[in-house]
Amino acid sequence: MLYDSDIILADEPTGSLDRKNKxxxxxxxxxxxxxxxTILMVSHDDxxxxxxxRVVCL
Known part of the structure; x- marks a missing residue:
């Protein structure tokens, strides 16, 4: 992480990673x-x- 923030937005943070790096x-x-x-993550990875x-499905 480059900056100290109270909220982290993560858009597909594991999208193109192998299992170990995921x-x-x-x-x-x-x-x-x-x-x-607070982490707000969007992912297709079950x-x-x-x-x-907490999980919200759209």
Whole structure:
């Protein structure tokens, strides 16, 4: 992350990553959430759901 922000917008953050790097990114986002950051993520990746505390389907 380049800047310290309270809200992080993540548009398909794992879209073109292999499994290993996908897990690294998702763990980073989860860590940021535990540091009281708000993560708004858009994804088509169902595996990412296990890292989310709230899911809204459109």
């Amino acid at each position: 897990e690294i990114v998702m763990r980073l986002l989860k860590k940021l959430q535990k540091e009281n950051k 595996e990412s759901l296990e890292y989310c505390s």
